[in-house]
Amino acid sequence: MKAILIDDEKPALQHLERLLLKDGRLEITGKYTSARRGLEHLERDKADIVFLDIGMPEMNGLEAGEYIAGLDRSTRIVYITAYSEYAIEAFELNAADYLLKPVTSQRLSKTLERLEKSEARTESLPKSAAQVKELSILCFKRLEFTDSMEPARKMQWRTSKAQEVFALLLHNRGQWIMKDTIVDLVWPDFKPEKAVTNLHTTVYHIRKLLKAWDMEVLVEFSQERYRLTKEKVVLDVEEFERGYSGTPVESDEEWLRRENVLKLYRGDYLEEHHYDWAEIRRKELQVRYIRMALHSAEYELSSGRPRQALDRLLDLQAVDPYSDQICRLALRSYADLGDFIGFRTHYDKYKELLERDLGIRPDQVMDSWVQKVL
Template identity: 90%
Template sequence: MKAILIDDEKPALQHLERMLLKDGRLTITGKFTSARLGLAHLEREKADIVFLDIGMPEMNGLEAGEYIAGMDRNTRIVYITAYSEYAIEAFELNAADYLLKPVTSQRLNKTLERLEVGKESAEVKMPPAPASAAPVKELSILCFHRLEFTDSTEPGRKMQWRTSKAQEVFALLLHNRGQWILKDTIVDLVWPDFKPEKAVTNLHTTVYHIRKLLKAWDMEVLVEFSQERYRLTKEQVLLDVEEFELGYAGTPVESEEEWLRREKILKLYRGDYLQEHHYDWAEIRRKELQVRYIRMALHSAEYELSSGRPRLALERLLDLQAADPYSDQLCRLILRSYADLGDFIGFRTHYDKYKELLENELGIRPDQVMDSWVQKVL
């Protein structure tokens, strides 16, 4: 197996080289005192193993590990650190192993044995699984109300984020799906109070946990890294926001068939976009989607009233008013629903509450046209 060594400390680099040459199981094809030089070498020539120091200037080992994974997922990394606090983080970043400085021959031997076992496991060919009539697996990501994954073959399956920050980083990448986001932008949004070095370390560890979760769910979703940027891409995974936008219609309903089709789209809206998580960066998108939902639902309510279903319209309109309590259009349609039902007590009570809300909260009264219409109906 071919290996390269990357460590900014020359004595440590030479010490590791001597031990590996003495062992003889690996062929050393390069040794470098900076991560960037090592990465440049890997672009020209592949290596099976990279011994990579974590604590280096310019680019630390955890960040360099992201670049290496982006070049070739089959390249295995052995992280080296003088600080035991980084050992667990390094191992969690899908490392083949980690070594604490000063590296001893006994500990290095265990690492090489682990690498040999890993190579043998990777070379084992598994026979193809027999064809079966298993149900089609349909995976979805839900963003309305809260961020969730669903699996059509396991309706009760629950997802478990390692940390709330892992959930937020995934939500941010999904929010900008397909677009590259600078690493520094993610760090500033998710860890604004952390020192840069610690924040970047947290980001690399968090991305690893996200990838691990996606693999566990067998989702065709990739978190890619290139040129100091991350992006999320997906295939064969449903996203409720995308379905809602594809089915959105902001025009009046013209037929029963169209009303039924829109009902399926409106049911996707289980609550506001990422409502439960209160991400500041999602606020503009949340409001845009809410406005679209209200507009589309209003047209459905108008159709229900015109087709003799005032009770159905009233239930819908009262729910909408919780999101937009000052809307005079909503108020008119609610009053019309009460009138069509013959519930004039409900009609008067609702209008009185609406007037009180406007006067107390905004210091205004309903417009004269609405007030005249209400008095005429009563």
């Protein structure tokens, strides 16, 4: 296994190098007193293990660890610190292990044994397991992962903040987001240092979850920014947008194709999580869904399926209860069914809702039409 060493204290760097050379299990391919130079090494040449000091002035080890995980999440990090209070925090982050200074040969030997066992487990995993899976990320109604091989499998977020940070990165569709922006949106009431520490820990837990699900999704870090990239993962919002059409339905084949698209919409975008930053996107997708579903309802009415149209329109009215277009088509469905009691009851409830909530009445054209039908 290849390893590089990063520590701004030259004596500590040389001491660790001597211990590793004496042990002989690792090949040291680089040692640096600057975190940035160590990262430059990793950009051009992969390492299996990075021994990384936490307390460095130019860029501390926790920040450098974020960058390393973004470059290659298979690279394992052993954090080194002179302060024991950082040890637990380091271990909670992207750490294979941690070492307290001064590093002893006995403690280092235990770390290397742990790394060897981890390497052996990785090599023993079947390579074809992920090839037959279809992994999906769902954003309509609530954020969920699904696995076609294990339909009953449930995801477990470590914290609600981990869920929100992941949702925010996914929401931005591969665009870089400044670290400070994420902190301001997710931890607005925290002091900056505490918020940044929480972010580092949260990103670690996200990466750990993605690894457990064997998803080809990366959380990358560069120049104080984060982004999320994905491959071979189905996203319901993207599938919906790809199949969306805002034009009238012309045939049964087109109606059926759109039905499969509309079924993706289980509820509003991230509806159950109430993220303020998702509100504009939520409304945009809701408008598209309603428009597309209304065209399907109109086709159902024109092709003699008023019951099917009515069921759809009642569901739509739950999404947008004040829409006169939805109400008008629902009334038309009742009329086509010959259900004039249902027609009157539906209209009276709609009129009462407008007066109670908005202080208005239905427009005169609709009211005249209703009276004429009755």
